[in-house]
Amino acid sequence: MDQICCAAFTHHQEDCVQKLLYQQHKSALGFHGDRGLLSSLVGWIAGNATPSFIEGQSLSAEVWFAWMVLNMEGLFEEESQLRRCVEHELLSENISPDQALKKAQQRLKLPVVPSLQRLQVYRWACQAIATPPDHPLLPLVWQKFLQLYLRQPGPEYGLAAGGCIGRRFFQGSSQATVLKDLRQRIQEVSDFHHAASQALRVPLPNTPSSDSQSDKSSCNPQPYNLTSPQLHTELVKLFGVFALWMDDESLQNHEVYLPSLPPEYESHRLAQVMQQQQLWLEFVDQERLQFDEMEVLSLWEKAQSEPAFLQTQNLGFTDRSSLSSAKERILSNLKKHPIPLPAPELQPQKAPVAAIANVCYTDPKAAAEMLQQDLQTLQDQARIAVAREAQQVALEHELLESLPLLFKNRPEQVTMALECKGKGGQPCQGPANITVTCERVQRQEAVHSQITSLRRDIKKLQNDSMAPPPQNLAQAAVHTENFITALVNTYKAEKSLALQQVGVTAFYQVVSFVCEDTLRHPPTRQYLSSCVEILGQVFIQGNAEECSRVLKAILEQRRLCPLISPFFTPNAAPTQLVSLYQDVVTSLHLDSADVIFMLLTKFDLTQWLNETNPVFSERTRLLDLVHGALCVCGPRTRTGTSHSFSSLHQTLELPSAPPFPRPLQ
Numbered sequence: 001m002d003q004i005c006c007a008a009f010t011h012h013q014e015d016c017v018q019k020l021l022y023q024q025h026k027s028a029l030g031f032h033g034d035r036g037l038l039s040s041l042v043g044w045i046a047g048n049a050t051p052s053f054i055e056g057q058s059l060s061a062e063v064w065f066a067w068m069v070l071n072m073e074g075l076f077e078e079e080s081q082l083r084r085c086v087e088h089e090l091l092s093e094n095i096s097p098d099q100a101l102k103k104a105q106q107r108l109k110l111p112v113v114p115s116l117q118r119l120q121v122y123r124w125a126c127q128a129i130a131t132p133p134d135h136p137l138l139p140l141v142w143q144k145f146l147q148l149y150l151r152q153p154g155p156e157y158g159l160a161a162g163g164c165i166g167r168r169f170f171q172g173s174s175q176a177t178v179l180k181d182l183r184q185r186i187q188e189v190s191d192f193h194h195a196a197s198q199a200l201r202v203p204l205p206n207t208p209s210s211d212s213q214s215d216k217s218s219c220n221p222q223p224y225n226l227t228s229p230q231l232h233t234e235l236v237k238l239f240g241v242f243a244l245w246m247d248d249e250s251l252q253n254h255e256v257y258l259p260s261l262p263p264e265y266e267s268h269r270l271a272q273v274m275q276q277q278q279l280w281l282e283f284v285d286q287e288r289l290q291f292d293e294m295e296v297l298s299l300w301e302k303a304q305s306e307p308a309f310l311q312t313q314n315l316g317f318t319d320r321s322s323l324s325s326a327k328e329r330i331l332s333n334l335k336k337h338p339i340p341l342p343a344p345e346l347q348p349q350k351a352p353v354a355a356i357a358n359v360c361y362t363d364p365k366a367a368a369e370m371l372q373q374d375l376q377t378l379q380d381q382a383r384i385a386v387a388r389e390a391q392q393v394a395l396e397h398e399l400l401e402s403l404p405l406l407f408k409n410r411p412e413q414v415t416m417a418l419e420c421k422g423k424g425g426q427p428c429q430g431p432a433n434i435t436v437t438c439e440r441v442q443r444q445e446a447v448h449s450q451i452t453s454l455r456r457d458i459k460k461l462q463n464d465s466m467a468p469p470p471q472n473l474a475q476a477a478v479h480t481e482n483f484i485t486a487l488v489n490t491y492k493a494e495k496s497l498a499l500q501q502v503g504v505t506a507f508y509q510v511v512s513f514v515c516e517d518t519l520r521h522p523p524t525r526q527y528l529s530s531c532v533e534i535l536g537q538v539f540i541q542g543n544a545e546e547c548s549r550v551l552k553a554i555l556e557q558r559r560l561c562p563l564i565s566p567f568f569t570p571n572a573a574p575t576q577l578v579s580l581y582q583d584v585v586t587s588l589h590l591d592s593a594d595v596i597f598m599l600l601t602k603f604d605l606t607q608w609l610n611e612t613n614p615v616f617s618e619r620t621r622l623l624d625l626v627h628g629a630l631c632v633c634g635p636r637t638r639t640g641t642s643h644s645f646s647s648l649h650q651t652l653e654l655p656s657a658p659p660f661p662r663p664l665q
Contacts, residue, residue: 003296005064009137010289014068021053021072028052052118058130063137066127070144074120082113083120087153090168097169121148121169125178129185133192139235139283142242145182147276150245152255164252183246190239197232231285238283241266245273352471353478361487362498364505370483371506374476375513378528381473382521388465389520392458399454405447409439477527484531488538503539504546510535511553511564519559529563536567544573551580554599555587561595568602574612577603578622585629 008017052069059066077083085107089100098116105113116122124145131138149166170179244265245251258267272278360367414436420428487506491499510531518524540546550568554561570580581603588596605622608614614622 002062002065005062005068006289006292009064009067010293014071017068018072018075021069022075025053025072025076057117057123057126059127060130060132063127063131063135063141067137067141070120070123070127073114073118073123076114077120080110080113081108082110084153086119087151087165090165091153096172119169121145121166122175122178124148125182129178129181133189134196134288136285136288138189139238140279140281142239143273143280146242146245146273150252150270150274151276152274163254167252179246183243186239186243186246190236190243193232193235193239197229197236199229228285228287231283235283240264241269245270353475353482356479356483356486360483361490361502364502367483367502368505368509371480371509374480375510375528377472377476378524379513379515379518381469382524383517385465385521385524386517388461392461392465395454395458395461399451399458402447402451402454405444406451407441407443410442411437412440413437480531484534488534491538500539500543503535504543507532507535507540508549508553511560514560514563516559532563536564540564540567542569542572544576547573547576547580548583551583551599554595555583558592558595561598565598565602568599570602571604571607574608574614577608578614578618578625581622582625585625588629 005017008014052073054066054069082104085104086097086100089095089103090097095103097119101113101116101119104110124141128138128141128145131141149169150164151166152163153165170176241264250256258271261267261270269280356370357366360370416434416436417431418434419431422428484506487499487503491503510528514528514532518528540550547568547570550564551570554565554568570577573580584596584599584603
């Protein structure tokens with residue numbers, strides 16, 4: 001493809017190639033419906049959202065092809081007026097190139113535009129850096145870049161010329177690096193052509209092709225072309241001028257009267273660049289073009305003159321239109337690359353939360369052991385948090401006690417000089433030195449060191465308290481929550497005695513871990529309360545077999561009363577109600593009056609009398625228990641037992657109800 005583009009340039013047939021490329025480019029951009037295979041392939045090769053025939057920003061080997069493609073993409077910017085609109089937006093100093101491109105797309109209502117790095121000014125800049133210094137197209141590539149960089153679009157829009165628009169494209173850090181590389185590349189190319197101009201000229205060999213070419217040129221005179229040494233000398237001067245244009249800040253920042261420039265600026269060429277006039281074909285190495293063309297033609301004629309059986313073995317030319325040869329070339333190229341490594345072995349991943357064994361849903365002992373491990377972790381963390389809290393309180397208390405001792409007044413003698421001004425014109429002998437005793441505040445260094453140490457310890461303690469919780473703590477909490485959730489859902493779907501026994505065991509296991517430390521640690525207290533609430537509502541509340549056990553747990557540990565008393569339902573066990581009532585009232589003391597009152601509110605004696613119709617002995621026994629409890633409470637006004645007294649007094653009013661016999665009223 002590069003040879004075709006070179007031939008098209010040499011024979012002035014660039015339009016033929018550019019038209020084909022232009023249609024494919026518009027299709028790839030999406031101007032003609034869905035993107036086809038070619039556009040998808042081009043977009044994949046480009047590795048960018050905007051497809052292009054050039055992989056990356058430039059080509060260093062196929063420069064002729066890059067010349068055709070960049071000129072074709074420039075036609076797109078011209079016809080869509082995208083470049084003119086972007087330049088107009090960039091006339092405002094507070095707009096970046098990316099913002100200017102977006103505004104231009106909205107203003108022109110274009111369905112799709114090239115990405116920022118695909119704009120022509122960047123493309124020609126990268127191609128100028130990548131093109132080899134001995135390539136015939138290098139001067140024209142630089143001319144194309146400078147036409148965009150040194151352009152002054154202000155007068156086109158009725159505005160004053162504010163300098164070259166190219167500097168606005170290279171104000172970012174990454175673009176500034178490109179400018180630095182461009183200036184360095186100019187110096188490298190100048191050095192190369194300077195060295196080449198000093199070399200001896202080697203005449204072309206006399207070949208039949210060259211003789212025929214010379215005869216043809218004698219019949220049809222060609223325009224004057226510089227010989228090789230002269231061309232290198234002129235290119236040294238040309239790139240020296242390019243360096244002046246790139247380095248002159250005044251030329252780029254404001255309008256300059258071109259005829260006033262020094263001769264070394266070559267103002268006539270600068271005017272041609274700014275006005276985007278014709279290309280400077282006189283700097284193209286025509287001898288190099290003719291030599292390359294004759295070499296390719298000679299190789300082609302040699303291949304055509306070979307026998308057919310040799311042509312199949314000739315590796316110099318490959319029939320790229322044949323599917324079989326394409327397959328062979330692909331396989332051959334793949335053999336040149338190293339064999340890809342196999343996929344990495346799949347590493348087994350351990351679940352962050354362990355699965356729950358099925359035996360835990362049927363065996364209460366296994367469920368208790370599992371909960372023991374998880375809840376022990378939660379309890380240990382609560383104890384650590386409470387210990388840190390107590391340690392911080394102690395440290396702060398010690399700090400408050402030490403602060404008043406930090407400074408102390410100490411007596412000190414100070415000598416002061418009193419100035420004497422004399423009297424009656426007689427001078428004084430000097431100032432009078434007076435010694436004064438006063439108290440001066442002094443910092444106690446030992447106390448200061450102690451306070452500094454305390455503050456350091458407090459800060460360390462606070463950092464430890466604010467550190468993320470350990471991983472095993474979260475695993476234990478989630479593991480227990482998963483077990484309770486699965487147990488409750490299974491029990492609701494299938495009412496079985498085994499699941500109920502596991503639920504009851506789990507309830508008391510969780511309750512056993514409620515202690516002073518867990519109650520003082522809010523996260524653990526909230527977590528255990530939620531677990532107890534869920535298990536109590538499903539497995540304990542309304543369970544006649546668990547009433548006495550719940551009551552025993554409350555009477556033994558009064559701190560559990562607010563937590564598990566909602567699940568104490570004595571009316572669910574009517575045969576045990578009087579015995580439960582007896583256990584409650586016989587535990588009545590001044591220090592347990594609040595707990596007893598809360599338990600007494602759980603007895604609905606009216607419902608018990610109406611539904612069970614107890615025998616006379618049970619009713620009499622109940623009244624005796626109420627009488628004994630009232631005697632313990634004492635007068636109604638006694639402090640601490642008033643609520644229990646009111647509850648017991650309401651019980652005494654029940655004999656007037658129909659279930660009680662007449663003689664007791």
